[in-house]
Amino acid sequence: MRPYSALDVLWNGLTGQRGWTRAWRDRAPRPAYDVVIVGGGGHGLATAYYLARNHGLRRVAVLERGLIGQGNAGRNTTIVRSNYMLPGNREFYEHTLKLWEGLSQELNYNLMFSQRGHLALSFDPGFRDAFARRYNTMRMTGADGRWLSRSEVQARAPYLDWSQSARFPIEGGFLQQRAGTARHDALVWGFARAADARGVHIVQNCEVTGFLREGGAIVGVETSRGEIRAEKVALAVAGSTGPLAAKAGLGKLPLETHKLQAFVTEPLKPIVHQVISSARQGLFYMSQSDKGGVVFGGEIDGHPSYAQRGGLETYSEVMSKAVSLAPFLARTRLLRQWAGVVDMSMDGSPFITPTPIPGLYFNAGWNYGGFKATPASGWCYAHTIAHDAPHELNAAFSLDRFARGRELDEEAAGPVPRLH
Amino acid sequence: MRLTCPFCGPRDVAEFVYEGPFSGAPQTERPALSAAPAAWVEAVFLRDQPRGETRELWRHLHGCGCFLDVLRDTLTHEVRAVAFADPADAAAMRAKP
Numbered sequence A: 001m002r003p004y005s006a007l008d009v010l011w012n013g014l015t016g017q018r019g020w021t022r023a024w025r026d027r028a029p030r031p032a033y034d035v036v037i038v039g040g041g042g043h044g045l046a047t048a049y050y051l052a053r054n055h056g057l058r059r060v061a062v063l064e065r066g067l068i069g070q071g072n073a074g075r076n077t078t079i080v081r082s083n084y085m086l087p088g089n090r091e092f093y094e095h096t097l098k099l100w101e102g103l104s105q106e107l108n109y110n111l112m113f114s115q116r117g118h119l120a121l122s123f124d125p126g127f128r129d130a131f132a133r134r135y136n137t138m139r140m141t142g143a144d145g146r147w148l149s150r151s152e153v154q155a156r157a158p159y160l161d162w163s164q165s166a167r168f169p170i171e172g173g174f175l176q177q178r179a180g181t182a183r184h185d186a187l188v189w190g191f192a193r194a195a196d197a198r199g200v201h202i203v204q205n206c207e208v209t210g211f212l213r214e215g216g217a218i219v220g221v222e223t224s225r226g227e228i229r230a231e232k233v234a235l236a237v238a239g240s241t242g243p244l245a246a247k248a249g250l251g252k253l254p255l256e257t258h259k260l261q262a263f264v265t266e267p268l269k270p271i272v273h274q275v276i277s278s279a280r281q282g283l284f285y286m287s288q289s290d291k292g293g294v295v296f297g298g299e300i301d302g303h304p305s306y307a308q309r310g311g312l313e314t315y316s317e318v319m320s321k322a323v324s325l326a327p328f329l330a331r332t333r334l335l336r337q338w339a340g341v342v343d344m345s346m347d348g349s350p351f352i353t354p355t356p357i358p359g360l361y362f363n364a365g366w367n368y369g370g371f372k373a374t375p376a377s378g379w380c381y382a383h384t385i386a387h388d389a390p391h392e393l394n395a396a397f398s399l400d401r402f403a404r405g406r407e408l409d410e411e412a413a414g415p416v417p418r419l420h
Numbered sequence B: 001m002r003l004t005c006p007f008c009g010p011r012d013v014a015e016f017v018y019e020g021p022f023s024g025a026p027q028t029e030r031p032a033l034s035a036a037p038a039a040w041v042e043a044v045f046l047r048d049q050p051r052g053e054t055r056e057l058w059r060h061l062h063g064c065g066c067f068l069d070v071l072r073d074t075l076t077h078e079v080r081a082v083a084f085a086d087p088a089d090a091a092a093m094r095a096k097p
């Protein structure tokens, strides 16, 4: 792989862009690998990269049923933050944010990671107290975050509804300045290119349909392109986890599969300079893409679904939140709306863990928040696969935490996925 | 998506709340108080992941308030059948004028 450079851009600009080569190779599957990763989203590709980079494994394949990045990796609203409070979560998410900070350089791929800040609006003393505790905890454990007064928020976001008649008067907010957004497709391609350069096979249009077993162990996969043997099989299929894990024999899981919608307006001049989030009337979040579209979303649709298609009831709910918070949005045209199938866990926190089945590894439960987690998820999953045991950063993300009374319920919402 | 409530008729899904998987009788959805912890963990935290037809418990929260037994497809969003989840509800609601 020849590294990209400014000189490269200049030279190709002068010579008709004829010098570019493929960023990564689309491979045909081999009959056997050391590790097969199922799912070519961000997490699968990041895992393959870190298996090669951190653990020296070379015979690694990522099997993707369609094209890489066509799942949630290519459908999310790209918010990256580490404002988590619970031990187990906060160290992991701060690790991911630190990885993000050096990732464009490391992958030699511009991820357009922009630390424009994440601003959680506060509307009442209850929220302020809960978030003061959260952000103080973050500061004590190595993340950044601070309180902004009403006028400080207004100076940053004058387009919000500051009028006397505002449906929900804003009293201030919590800012994590190191948080921000990134280019989702670039993350997928950046990891794909860097993994490919280290010898990882990326195999597209290769759906895993079953598992090869010997004794009690899983020793490979059945795919739409034939059988592939592997010493270790690692799932990273996000919203498709349930049906595939059932085939693998994992039985009932602490997961429900829901759909989450997102929306983008026509391109506007720069106006939304941070990521804005509100927990009033349920969740709402928005940011502005570098192309100018205001990207926003709300909660999941609230019932299990595998259709990558959102319902009108949530659509109109999100619109009402959008215009009550930022009235100018009522005058913009909505360009697109879409949905992804998200793996909601019963406590809102993820799983990165070996399983009771020898040869099988498990990564899922990313809820709304797996895009930001991608680098640390790959980093920790690779460690877990290579060492047959979790790293201390993902030790809390086990499947049996519910049975041990160790659930990681960041929102204190109980075992109801639609409330996380 | 629309659900046809046996008492209220066809209504937008926004009026309903999804409560969880359903096996047939509200009284048997949770284990006995004396059951082993594993049975409670399963009932509270673990789920099958039906891709296709599934039977669920819903509630017509912004309507009659009844708990409903819903047969639905998670892949197509087709709602195949809606009935009262609790036979006692069925009788009581029918008795209303």
Ligand SMILES: Cc1cc2nc3c(=O)[nH]c(=O)nc-3n(C[C@H](O)[C@H](O)[C@H](O)COP(=O)(O)OP(=O)(O)OC[C@H]3O[C@@H](n4cnc5c(N)ncnc54)[C@H](O)[C@@H]3O)c2cc1C
Pocket (backbone or CB within 6 Å): A038, A039, A040, A041, A042, A043, A044, A063, A064, A065, A066, A067, A068, A069, A070, A071, A072, A073, A074, A075, A076, A077, A078, A079, A080, A206, A207, A208, A209, A236, A237, A238, A239, A240, A244, A260, A261, A262, A297, A338, A339, A340, A341, A342, A366, A367, A368, A369, A370, A371, A372, A373
């Ligand atoms: C609308 C929306 C907004 C979101 N916003 C944010 C956000 O702002 N910030 C944030 O941090 N997170 C966000 N998320 C969550 C985030 O996108 C996901 O948690 C994350 O992308 C999941 O990991 P992934 O990238 O590996 O998943 P995916 O990209 O879904 O990867 C899974 C892959 O597995 C493949 N696959 C499935 N079954 C098989 C099979 N049998 N064989 C082979 N391959 C298979 C799929 O085709 C897919 O490509 C959002 C999600 C959605 C839907």
Ligand SMILES: [Zn+2]
Pocket (backbone or CB within 6 Å): B005, B006, B007, B008, B009, B060, B063, B064, B065, B066
């Ligand atoms: Zn009703």
